[in-house]
Amino acid sequence: MGTNLDIKVHHLTRVEGHGDIVVNMRDGVLEKARLEIVEAPRYFEAMLKGRNFHEAAIITSRICGICSLGHQMTSFKATEQALGLEVSEQTVLLRKLLVHGATIQSNVLHALFLAAPDFLKVGSVFPLVGTHPEVVKAALRMKRLANDIGEVVSGRAVHPISCVPGGFTQLPSAKSLAVLRERLEKQMLPDLVFAADVVATLAGEIPDFTRETEFISLRSDDDYALYDGDICSTDTGRVPDSEYRRMSNEFIVPHSTSKHCKVNRSSYMVGALARWNNNHDRLCPEALGVAAKLGLKPGCHNPFMNTVAQVVESVHCCLDAMAILDRLLAAGIRDEVPNQDPTRHGTGIGATEVPRGILYHEYTYDRQGRITAANCIIPTGQNLANIDDDMVKLVPEVVDRGEAAIAHLLEMLVRAYDPCISCSVHMLDVKFTR
């Protein structure tokens, strides 16, 4: 049958940054189905060169406003490893608390503000203010509280202030942490359960599409790994983060200002669904209960379920944040200053899970504590090849639905990945000085 398709979604909406969906089919033969990344390149490597270790996280957090906290954490880990800066247990707990706040904030924003309108067949969250006010209000309350975690612990939710390499310039009071603990239990948890119920009612709208792929995320023995862990692939298991280049393997394609990645197959997926597939056994029972309710099962290969996985892990993040706060409050907040006296100089790697997937930073420092080489590999860049592969499988399956419906489905697909196109186009150095 001679089907012809010509789809071009110029500047995809409800994602961060600029991308175009392009599909061409001639006489039933798919010539092209892909996401073209047209975001302006930003050249962060050029900005980092020669900068000292106090500035690295300040600069790299500007790669992405939504993941600014994640970039900071990953940056600190790389810097601290390179310079031999040990941090206290209190610092690690506070950082994990920040990571939970940032994960909840981003996941809720995506699931309820950016993806839900698709399932309710509207073009944005704004009409939902009239038709589903209680959903919008719950989402706003959750976002507020998630942001408050950032504000209380680090001074500001977007581009945090007080967390620095080696620790914190200022510590939150025990009282403010106790208030957070109370609000998480009394407000966040019920709101999340409500959000899960809302998603459950929309579950029938989630497209039934699967494509076997490789999933890569962090994994650790004692945690649902977000702040720290080994790199883990569903195909080949666990390796230390020193192998991150092999486990990302960037290359340039002409249709994208952001580099693509592949490891054991032509593509792999990172993000909440990858974390779920790798680490569901590390989730708390409440989160597993929500997963069961939403029909999310281990070994899920439907990328549209990424949004569901985001809701599930938010429940875990909320409960784990409460547990961390209990530990901090039981021990009492100890006054301490950041440890910023380097004991060595060289290369350090940080690998952290940010909402959209695994993020790597690697820096090399000279004896003056200045950066001589840097590399960052961002989750959305890692997902791009997987998105293209999904499109190539999906388009022929739905080809008789007509161009408009296919275009909409492809937009939903891309949005399900929660892509952060602006940060995928940071483009850091890939060459290292020997």
Added chain:
Amino acid sequence: MANKPRVGIFDFTGCEGCELNQLNFEDQLLDILEHVEIVEWREAMDGRSETLDIAFVEGALSTPDCIKRIHEIRRKSKVLVALGACAVQGGINALKNIRPIEQVREEVYGQDKYLFPTLPALPLSAVVKVDVNVRGCPMTQLEFLKVFTALVMGKAPIEPGNAVCTECKLKDNECVYEKGMICLGPVTRAGCDAQCPTFGQYCTGCRGLVPEPNIGAMEEILVAHGLSMDDARKKLQMFNANQLEGVS
């Protein structure tokens, strides 16, 4: 008011943190939506619009396509607001301007550097007329709300011209210089309530330079506090690389 102002929100080269901060008005968002009609916002909604009363624009201009788009936005908007350090001064992006652009492109894309056109990162005001600045990296919500209210009421918002140090003193902060740190508060435009020193950090100058900044004196202070002249310069460049080239 008879007709609600029609508002568009746009982004160029930046991290979209300022846009995110607009979604972070959890307590006021529903009220804001009562007073305006948001007709174009790619990050949050589908659809485009041909005429606008107010355009909020985030990000620096860094490609030929950016230049084309900002002209279109200017043409269809009555008031154009630059949102955040990238749009107002070029922000962090302008750090790429201090080295030869060809070298920068090659370091990142190697022999594929010609695939992706690029320009030095510029503030909006380098290309079109900007009516209002909302400063900061990210812009503060309080300031955005003030500017927004003024615009909706048809008034011109006022930009602070004093230095961050004055706000820091008003907050009774211990000056971070007393703690052996350095700070750009003396040459940075106020309006953030000295956020960073209040949280024990130094001011990195995200709100841009005060009018007629004394850069020489600032460099001397930094050098007196242990920085080399080169490092002092680098500190000042962080958010103000474009302006420094112009002022010194």
